[in-house]
Amino acid sequence: MRVLLVENDKMIGSAVRDHVSSSGHAVDWAEDLRTARDLQAVASYELVLLDLGLPDGSGLDLLREMRRRGDAAAVLILSARDQIASRIEGLNAGADDYLTKPFDLAELRARVSAVSRRYLSQPSPERRIGPLGIDSANRKVTRDGETLALSAREWAVLERLARSPGAIVAKSEIEDALYAFGAEVESNTVEVYVLRLRKKIGREMIATVRGMGYQLVGNGG
């Protein structure tokens, strides 16, 4: 797995790089946003470890750029700011997870491994579930060959359901997939996105199991 590390502190940077690369991943290290952009122009990464306090801007800017251009790489934010506010801001910008300094290197490695596992467990780029084709790498969904346009949240819900097709997924699990943790939602967001998803991929594709959760029906075969 290719990992891009964006971190200006030399001590932390080298420690993280050594640790992650010793886990068997290829790590490129950029000390500022400019270098990070240059590296991303010539190589693609499955995971970005992102510091927020950089000399030439905020890491969140890079994250937003990535998401805007459709880069689906996993992003793990490393930041000294432990306030809930910046945490939520990062997650809203499309980060997958958040580690506050000082963090345990073993914990970092565990999260990196989790991302790695996610990618390894999907050998085939496109996954077929009934009439649906789900392309995780490109965040694309097709139904009967036609490409569907899903919003970010809609995609998140679908991907969570597709992770274990046929399984009943609790609402709280979907919520976790949408907001990671730290953020709080006070209304029926999940229900609304399930509704919108159903309108796009077909009502019959998602079954409600009252009191338990939702279920992506594998059409039964």
Next chain:
Amino acid sequence: MRVLLVENDKMIGSAVRDHVSSSGHAVDWAEDLRTARDLQAVASYELVLLDLGLPDGSGLDLLREMRRRGDAAAVLILSARDQIASRIEGLNAGADDYLTKPFDLAELRARVSAVSRRYLSQPSPERRIGPLGIDSANRKVTRDGETLALSAREWAVLERLARSPGAIVAKSEIEDALYAFGAEVESNTVEVYVLRLRKKIGREMIATVRGMGYQLVGNGG
């Protein structure tokens, strides 16, 4: 996923139990080491949430026992001691992760989900009991290959019975599995759910043992 919660504080215990079970996992709650050992003797758990300060000893003892006998279950330590020392001690004893109180419930849920994901990628955990197939991870029940639609309570009853197939389970035990600690039930709820379950999975699957309880028959083979 089967989760064993070992926690003596009733407030924390019930909160954690409700939260984790709402994510779709089956949670057994032991308030001391002795109970925890008893539960582990009759059931197997994929995850143990372990408090260290228990009335009859340290949770670390239980953890060491588990590792000694080759129990590979994931262990997540919940402890008020935030010192590095005990943290390292716990990790050395074979814990997978460490949460210090007070911890964010959403964060706990996220870690539990991480463990769950790890286990979901493993081959089918489906359990066969006569003509029944019980998939605890996906909350699915099949009879002769056909998927049955169970309500939340019906599923809870079936899962409790399936935990020890062939054993006689007292009504009070089923009641405990249905309702959170301290809930009041004033009527024959268990009987009613056994009735409804029987209608779906087949009358002969659940035997009544008068004066003692119910029994999920493994058909004898």
Next chain:
DNA sequence: ACAAAGCTGACACGGGCCTGAACGCGCCGG
């Protein structure tokens, strides 16, 4: 035969779920 225990159909209620609509916000084109 009698009492205790369990079985079963019916029913009212509450809450889980669905859905349309509205609002704020960031983004884009004019």
Next chain:
DNA sequence: CCGGCGCGTTCAGGCCCGTGTCAGCTTTGT
């Protein structure tokens, strides 16, 4: 600079089914 648009989020109204309860019946043990 401004108006439109897409998206995320919240809210209210309404539906519907799971749930709990009860009454009456059947079964079991003595």
